[in-house]
Amino acid sequence: MSDRSLAFTRRKFLASSTLCAAASIAMPSILRAQEAGVKLGILHPVSGALSYSGTQGRLGATLAIEEINAAGGIKGLGKIDPMLGDALSTPEGGTAEVEKMNSAGVAAIIGGYASAVCLAVSQAAARYDLPYVVDVGVADAIVTRGLKNTFRFGPGFGVIAKTALDNLAEINNHAGKPAKTVMIVHEDSLFGSGLAKLLNTQLPQHGFEILETIPHPTPTRDFNNVVLKIKAQNPDLVIPANYYNEYVLLARTMQQQRVKPKGIYSVLGGAASSYKFVKEFPDAAKYIMDCNHWFDPGSPKALALKKKIEDKGQFYTYEVYMNYSCVMLVADALARAGAADRAKLAAALESSTFSGHVMPYGPTKFVNGQNQGAAPVNTQVLDNDIKVVLPANFAQAKPVFPIPA
Amino acid sequence: MFSPVILITAILNGLLTGAVYALVALGLTLIYGVLHIINFAHGALLSAALFAAFFAFHLLGLDPYLAALLLAPIFFGLGYAIQRLIISPASHGDDRNMLLVTLGLSVVIENALLYAFRADTRTIDLPYAFQTIDLGFTFLPIPRLIGFCVVFAVALVLWAIMRRTDVGKAIRAVAKEKLGAQLAGIEVSHVYAVTFGLGTACVAIAACLLIPTFYVNPSVGEAFVLIAFTIVVLGGMGSVPGALVGGLVIGVVESLSGLFLGESLGQIGIFLIFIAVLLVRPTGLFGARA
Numbered sequence: 001m002s003d004r005s006l007a008f009t010r011r012k013f014l015a016s017s018t019l020c021a022a023a024s025i026a027m028p029s030i031l032r033a034q035e036a037g038v039k040l041g042i043l044h045p046v047s048g049a050l051s052y053s054g055t056q057g058r059l060g061a062t063l064a065i066e067e068i069n070a071a072g073g074i075k076g077l078g079k080i081d082p083m084l085g086d087a088l089s090t091p092e093g094g095t096a097e098v099e100k101m102n103s104a105g106v107a108a109i110i111g112g113y114a115s116a117v118c119l120a121v122s123q124a125a126a127r128y129d130l131p132y133v134v135d136v137g138v139a140d141a142i143v144t145r146g147l148k149n150t151f152r153f154g155p156g157f158g159v160i161a162k163t164a165l166d167n168l169a170e171i172n173n174h175a176g177k178p179a180k181t182v183m184i185v186h187e188d189s190l191f192g193s194g195l196a197k198l199l200n201t202q203l204p205q206h207g208f209e210i211l212e213t214i215p216h217p218t219p220t221r222d223f224n225n226v227v228l229k230i231k232a233q234n235p236d237l238v239i240p241a242n243y244y245n246e247y248v249l250l251a252r253t254m255q256q257q258r259v260k261p262k263g264i265y266s267v268l269g270g271a272a273s274s275y276k277f278v279k280e281f282p283d284a285a286k287y288i289m290d291c292n293h294w295f296d297p298g299s300p301k302a303l304a305l306k307k308k309i310e311d312k313g314q315f316y317t318y319e320v321y322m323n324y325s326c327v328m329l330v331a332d333a334l335a336r337a338g339a340a341d342r343a344k345l346a347a348a349l350e351s352s353t354f355s356g357h358v359m360p361y362g363p364t365k366f367v368n369g370q371n372q373g374a375a376p377v378n379t380q381v382l383d384n385d386i387k388v389v390l391p392a393n394f395a396q397a398k399p400v401f402p403i404p405a
Numbered sequence: 406m407f408s409p410v411i412l413i414t415a416i417l418n419g420l421l422t423g424a425v426y427a428l429v430a431l432g433l434t435l436i437y438g439v440l441h442i443i444n445f446a447h448g449a450l451l452s453a454a455l456f457a458a459f460f461a462f463h464l465l466g467l468d469p470y471l472a473a474l475l476l477a478p479i480f481f482g483l484g485y486a487i488q489r490l491i492i493s494p495a496s497h498g499d500d501r502n503m504l505l506v507t508l509g510l511s512v513v514i515e516n517a518l519l520y521a522f523r524a525d526t527r528t529i530d531l532p533y534a535f536q537t538i539d540l541g542f543t544f545l546p547i548p549r550l551i552g553f554c555v556v557f558a559v560a561l562v563l564w565a566i567m568r569r570t571d572v573g574k575a576i577r578a579v580a581k582e583k584l585g586a587q588l589a590g591i592e593v594s595h596v597y598a599v600t601f602g603l604g605t606a607c608v609a610i611a612a613c614l615l616i617p618t619f620y621v622n623p624s625v626g627e628a629f630v631l632i633a634f635t636i637v638v639l640g641g642m643g644s645v646p647g648a649l650v651g652g653l654v655i656g657v658v659e660s661l662s663g664l665f666l667g668e669s670l671g672q673i674g675i676f677l678i679f680i681a682v683l684l685v686r687p688t689g690l691f692g693a694r695a
Contacts (some may be wrong), residue, residue: 046524055523216667217672222660228664252534
C-alpha cells in the first residue's frame with residue numbers, strides 16, 4: 001500500500017470518527033433508545049428446479065418478519081434484519097450461502113426446503129455452532145446425526161410415513177378394503193427415493209401388494225411412459241411422491257389417458273394439497289388424497305394468514321405457513337434468550353414450548369432437535385377445495401374413497 | 406415385457422414429443438449452419454417465448470396456435486435485432502466471441518425473466534388440452550398431434566424459403582463460402598441477422614405448441630436445449646432435414662429408453678446416441694463432409 005493511500009485512510013478515519021463523536025453528542029437519546037436488531041438468515045432455493053417452493057417459503061418467512069417488526073420487533077433485541085439467500089436448488093448452493101450468512105453474523109438460519117439442501121446446510125452451520133431451523137426438509141437424517149445446532153419444527157419422514165400408512169389403512173378398511181394393489185411414482189432424489197423405500201417395506205405390512213415402483217428425475221418433461229405403465233398394470237391405488245411441476249404433469253397425463261384408479265393417495269405430494277393445483281386443474285385434482293403438512297383449519301390465526309396471502313394474489317401453500325411458523329418459533333426463542341447469542345438461542349430453542357402457532361401440532365417439545373408435537377394431516381380435494389379428512393380432531397369432512405365412478 | 410400396444414403407444418408418444426424437439430433443434434441448426442456458432446441463448450429465448458405465449462393467452466385471450474402467427478414475426482424481429490445490435494457489435498467478427506456473447510445473453514435473459522415474473526411455474530388451461538383421439542388401442546392427445554403437423558408445415562416453409570427465395574439462396578451462399586458470398590455482393594451481416602431471426606421464430610412457434618400441455622418458468626428452456634444440441638449433432642450440424650429426422654429419432658429413443666430403463670435413466674439412450682454419433686459419424690446423418 002502506498003503512503004498516499006495510507007494518508008488518505010488515516011484522514012478519512014479521523015474525519016469519520018469525528019463525525020461519529022459529534023453525532024453521538026448531538027443525538028444521545030436516539031442512540032441509546034435504538035436496539036441493535038437481530039440478523040436472521042432466510043435461506044431458500046429461489047432459483048433452479050425448486051424455485052417455486054423456495055419463493056413461497058421466502059414469502060412466508062418475510063411476512064412473519066414484517067409482522068414482528070411492525071409490532072416493534074423482538075422485545076429487548078429490536079427489529080429483525082433478514083438476510084435473504086438463494087440455495088440455487090443444490091446442496092452446494094446452500095452451503096455457500098451459509099458461509100456468507102455466517103460471516104455476516106446472523107443469529108440463526110431458517111429454511112432449506114429440500115432434504116438434500118437441509119442436510120448440507122445443517123452440517124455447514126454446525127461448524128460455526130450457528131442455530132439452524134429446518135423449514136420443511138423431511139429426511140430423518142437431518143435430525144439424527146447429533147447436530148446440536150439443528151432444529152426441525154415440522155414432522156420428519158418416519159412420522160409422516162407412519163401416519164400416512166395408518167390413515168390409508170384406516171380409510172381403506174372403513175370402505176371395505178377395495179384397494180389391494182399399489183403403484184408408487186417417485187422423484188429420484190433423497191426425498192422421493194427415501195419415501196419409496198419406506199413405503200416398499202411398510203405397505204406390505206398393511207396388506208397392500210406393490211406392483212411397481214417407478215422413479216423419475218426432476219424435472220421430467222413427459223409422463224406418458226409412466227402413465228402407460230400404470231395403465232398396463234391397472235393398480236387400485238397410485239401413490240405419487242414428487243415435487244409440484246411433475247405432480248401436476250402426472251395427474252394431467254393420467255386424466256388425459258383415462259387412467260382412473262380407485263384412489264390417488266399421496267404422501268407429501270408436491271401438488272396434492274396445493275390450492276394452485278386445485279384452482280388451475282380442478283378436474284385432474286378431484287378426490288386426490290394427501291398426507292402432508294397443513295395448517296390448523298380451526299385456527300383463526302392460520303385463516304387470517306391465509307387471507308393475507310391470498311389478498312397478495314399468492315397461493316397459501318405449506319411452504320408459506322411452515323416458514324412463517326419457523327420464524328415465529330425463532331423469534332419466541334430469541335425473546336426468551338434475551339440476546340442474539342448463538343449458544344443462548346440454541347438453548348432457548350431446545351427448551352421451547354412455543355404455542356399459539358398456526359399448525360395442527362401437539363405441544364412443542366424438542367428432542368434431539370426434532371419437535372415431538374409435529375404431525376401431518378390427511379387432506380382430500382373435495383368440492384374444489386382442500387379439506388382435512390383425518391385426524392378426527394382437525395377434520396372438516398369425511399374421506400371419499402373409493403373415487404365414485 | 407411390455408405388450409405391443411404399450412410399445413406402439415410409446416413410439417407414437419416419442420414421435421409426437423420428438424417433433425417439438427425437432428422444431429427447437431431446427432432453429433439451433435440453422436444458426437449453426439450459417440453463423441457457425443452454437444447459440445447458447447436458445448434455451449433462454451424458448452423460455453421467453455413460452456412467457457410470451459402465456460401472456461398472449463392471459464392478457465389478449467389469444468389461443469396459443471393463433472398466437473404463433475403473431476409471435477413468430479415478433480420473435481423473428483427480436484432475433485434479427487439481437488444479432489444485429491448485440492451479438493455482432495459485441496463479437497468484433499470473431500466466432501469465439503459470438504459464442505460467449507450468446508452465453509452471456511442466456512444468463513441475462515433468464516435472470517430478467519426471473520426478475521420480472523418470479524420463479525412461479527405457470528400453466529394455461531385450454532378446453533381442448535385434455536382432449537384425445539381414440540385410436541381403439543390408445544389415446545393420442547390432440548394438442549400434440551396438432552404440434553406434430555405444425556412442425557412439418559414449418560419445416561416445409563423453411564425448406565421453401567431456403568430453396569426458392571433469394572434470401573434463402575443468400576443464406577446458403579453465406580453458409581457455404583462467406584468470403585465468396587461477400588464478394589458477390591451479399592450483405593453478410595444482414596444474412597446473419599435474418600438467420601438468427603429465423604432460428605428465433607422457430608423457437609417462438611415451438612413455444613406456442615408446447616404451452617397448451619406444458620408449463621413455463623424462467624429456466625424451463627434449458628431442458629429442451631440440451632436435447633436439441635444432441636439432435637443437431639445427430640442430424641448433422643446445419644442440416645434442416647437432419648434436425649427433423651434427428652428430432653423424431655431422439656423422441657422415440659427417449660420414450661423407449663424411458664419405458665425400459667425407467668424415467669431416471671431414460672436420458673441415457675439419448676446421450677449414448679450422442680457419443681456413438683460423434684465416434685462413428687461425426688458429421689451426423691445428413692451433415693456435409695467437412
